[in-house]
Amino acid sequence: MASAxxxxxxxxxxxxxxxxxxxxxxxVEEAGSAVSVLERDELQxxxxxxxxxxxxxxxxIEAWEARGIQLVGVLDPRYPRNLLAVHDRPPLLxxxxxxxxxxxxxxxxxxSRRASAEGIAAAKxxxxxxxxxxxxVISGLAAGIDTSAHRAALARGGRTVAVIGTGLxxxxxxxxxxxxxxxxxxxxxxxxxxxxxxxSRRSFPMxxxxxxxxSLGTVxxxxxxxxxxxxxxxxxxAQGRPVFLLEALLEQEWAQELATRAGTxxxxxxxxxxxxxxxxxxxxxxxx
Amino acid sequence: MPSVAELSSPYENFMLGPxxxxxxxxxxxNFTRGYERCYACSQNExxxxxxxxxxxxxxxxxxxxxxxxxKRLGGEVARRLTVELAAVxxxxxxxxxxxxxxxxxxxxxxxxxxxxxxxxxxxxxHPVRHIxxxxxxxxxxxxxxxxxxxxxxxxxxxxxxxxxxxxxALDGEPVLLIDDTWTTGASAQSAAAALRRAGAGPVSAVxxxxxxxxxxxxxxxxxxxxARPFDWERCALCATSGP
Numbered sequence: 001m002a003s004a005x006x007x008x009x010x011x012x013x014x015x016x017x018x019x020x021x022x023x024x025x026x027x028v029e030e031a032g033s034a035v036s037v038l039e040r041d042e043l044q045x046x047x048x049x050x051x052x053x054x055x056x057x058x059x060x061i062e063a064w065e066a067r068g069i070q071l072v073g074v075l076d077p078r079y080p081r082n083l084l085a086v087h088d089r090p091p092l093l094x095x096x097x098x099x100x101x102x103x104x105x106x107x108x109x110x111x112s113r114r115a116s117a118e119g120i121a122a123a124k125x126x127x128x129x130x131x132x133x134x135x136x137v138i139s140g141l142a143a144g145i146d147t148s149a150h151r152a153a154l155a156r157g158g159r160t161v162a163v164i165g166t167g168l169x170x171x172x173x174x175x176x177x178x179x180x181x182x183x184x185x186x187x188x189x190x191x192x193x194x195x196x197x198x199x200s201r202r203s204f205p206m207x208x209x210x211x212x213x214x215s216l217g218t219v220x221x222x223x224x225x226x227x228x229x230x231x232x233x234x235x236x237x238a239q240g241r242p243v244f245l246l247e248a249l250l251e252q253e254w255a256q257e258l259a260t261r262a263g264t265x266x267x268x269x270x271x272x273x274x275x276x277x278x279x280x281x282x283x284x285x286x287x288x
Numbered sequence: 289m290p291s292v293a294e295l296s297s298p299y300e301n302f303m304l305g306p307x308x309x310x311x312x313x314x315x316x317x318n319f320t321r322g323y324e325r326c327y328a329c330s331q332n333e334x335x336x337x338x339x340x341x342x343x344x345x346x347x348x349x350x351x352x353x354x355x356x357x358x359k360r361l362g363g364e365v366a367r368r369l370t371v372e373l374a375a376v377x378x379x380x381x382x383x384x385x386x387x388x389x390x391x392x393x394x395x396x397x398x399x400x401x402x403x404x405x406x407x408x409x410x411x412x413x414h415p416v417r418h419i420x421x422x423x424x425x426x427x428x429x430x431x432x433x434x435x436x437x438x439x440x441x442x443x444x445x446x447x448x449x450x451x452x453x454x455x456x457a458l459d460g461e462p463v464l465l466i467d468d469t470w471t472t473g474a475s476a477q478s479a480a481a482a483l484r485r486a487g488a489g490p491v492s493a494v495x496x497x498x499x500x501x502x503x504x505x506x507x508x509x510x511x512x513x514x515a516r517p518f519d520w521e522r523c524a525l526c527a528t529s530g531p
Contacts, residue, residue: 022348029360081365087353104364239350240298240372262517263298280290281368286375287289288382288425 002034002076008057010034010073010092012050017041021192025074025091034073068184069168069195070095080104086213086239090192093210094168097184103161106136107277108211110229111145111221119222122246123148126219129270131158136187138163138215140207140228141180143173145221150183160187163211165204167197190214208232209239216277217242219267225254237263242280244273292382292425295375296520302350303343303376303518304511306498311510316473317341317498317524319510328472332447335480337490338391340525341470342380343518345497346511355469355497359415370415373468373496374423379520380494381426387526388464392492397464399488400427401434403479404452406444408437416468427466434463434486435479442478445471451478454486462489470495 002010013024013034027037042050061071072078072093081104083089109126111119127137127149137153139146141162153160162183164172168191171177183189192210193203208231212218218236220243223229233243243264249255250266259266267273306317313319315334318326345351358369389396402417421431435452442448463483467476470493480491502508 020348026348081361081363084361085353085357085365085369087348087350237298237301240302240354242298262300280294282290283367284289286295286371286378286423286425287291288378 002073004058004061005054006034006075007071007073008054008061009038011057011061011071012053013038013041014092021091022088025089028091029074032075034075064094064195067169067195068096070098072099080214082106082216083210083213086209086241088209088235088239089213090206090210092192094191094193094195095188096168096180097186097188099161099188099190100136100159102134103136103138103159103188103214104216105134106138106159106161106215107273108138108215108218108232109145109149109221110139110211110218110232112223112227112229113142113144113146115144115148115222118248119145120148123221124152126221126270126273127152127158127160128156129274131156133274135274136161138211140164140211141172141176141183141189142228143176147176147179149221150179154182154186161214162187162189163207163214164189164191165193165207166199167191167193167195169195170198172199204228205231205235209235212236212241213239215241216281217244217273219244219246219273220249221246223249223255225252230254230258233258233264237261242276244276290371290375292375292378295372296379299343299351299354299372299376300518300520304346304514304516305518305522306341306344306524307514308524315339316470317344318500319505319507321505328474332473332477333449333481335477335484335491336465336493337393338388338492338525339470339473339476340380340384340388340391340492340494340523341498342376342494342496342523343498344511344514345469345499347499347501349502351497352499359468366415370419371423374419377419377466377494377496378424378426380523381424383520384523384526385426385464385494387523388492388494389462391525392462392490394462394490397462397492398430399432399434399458399461400430400464400466401432401483403465403467403475404435404437406437406442406451406475416466419468420466427464430464434458435482445474447472447474447477447481449478449481449485451475452482454482454488456486458483458487458489460487460489463491465491465493467493467495469497469499471499
């Protein structure tokens, strides 16, 4: 666990800093401490107001923690290991519940909010298969496919992690507030946004990168032309992570195009997903 | 067992293949403004017969992340990145080592070695040596640790013929030198100098990533001009001779 002061320094950096979140993730990793990055940044301006700011931020973090929100920065051993390997990792995650080391063995299951009965059933079947094979099920707590995947994982006694597009003090959609609480109790709800942050147009694609980055691969169960799942597919491929498309998606032109991209796998059955992930991540010699 | 093709293919979504051309450094493929050599290559001595960067590695982007992460992150994540980068190098050499040999003026390289770490403490178990010496089929039989970091104090990113020393004398053999990243070329050029002074024949280098910052000069525009996805059939050294 990073020290309270260092976590506070990371918060101050992200609020006041002029660089991108990714740049701060890298600077803090290189320096091994957010305090030293902050000092370096602030030296170019005035240093005299830094200490009261840090003290106030430490108190603010304590207030968040009292509401069940943990702050997990890139230097924290609880930060998801898979996420560390991607270029668009956020420097700081807010977490309700607890991230577990075994969540490194995880696959994201995502799809449309307005899902068909077949889609809901397919998401359930995939999530159950993943739980049976020791995977955590990652999803985005949206209505439709996401909800089905989370609920099926919980019903099977598996681990599930929701990566949400708002701050942790919000629930979107509001009707999933209860599910959000349940996941926080059984697994974890993670967000890269300030706890008070409302949903926004930009926030959902940003969290898609995190959902993909936490996972060994992303499964798209059902999605339309305008779905956020397509964004996640693009972001996953840009991270070098595999994307699985259920065969039925190939009726749509965008999915046919996506299927031609390296790293995309079209699958008929859940076991093809786990078999491919096992092969790609096997600790075995490479074969020509 | 994962195959080279399936582990390397996803990288084509973010790899950017360097190509020779006007306003491209003739040594390292850095972008220039009307110069034959970039600033760093005009300052360093050039001991390499040829350099083949497989891809540009752009700061804060995914290949850069992989090239940092395989050395730094440790554990299972670093192991996976290591194997993926090994697959990229394997696939490149299988398709294009002959381009490097041709550009060097030799028929083949019988010896393959790696650039040691600039920091003496990290030299004994350098991850790039694990890739070249253990993981990559086309290099592991030919790999030999020919260089070590000398006792000389050399600031990081500084060319110095004394930075590395050869562990044995060489007798005119051509050597293929491999490193993960080329930033200024100071390390690879110092390594090539040490090999040549130990009696090696021509020395050429293959690096996985030629580091660039997107926000510098016209780099962003130039990088946007590179065809995507990455084409495994063409490389920095064969592009001008193809159809």
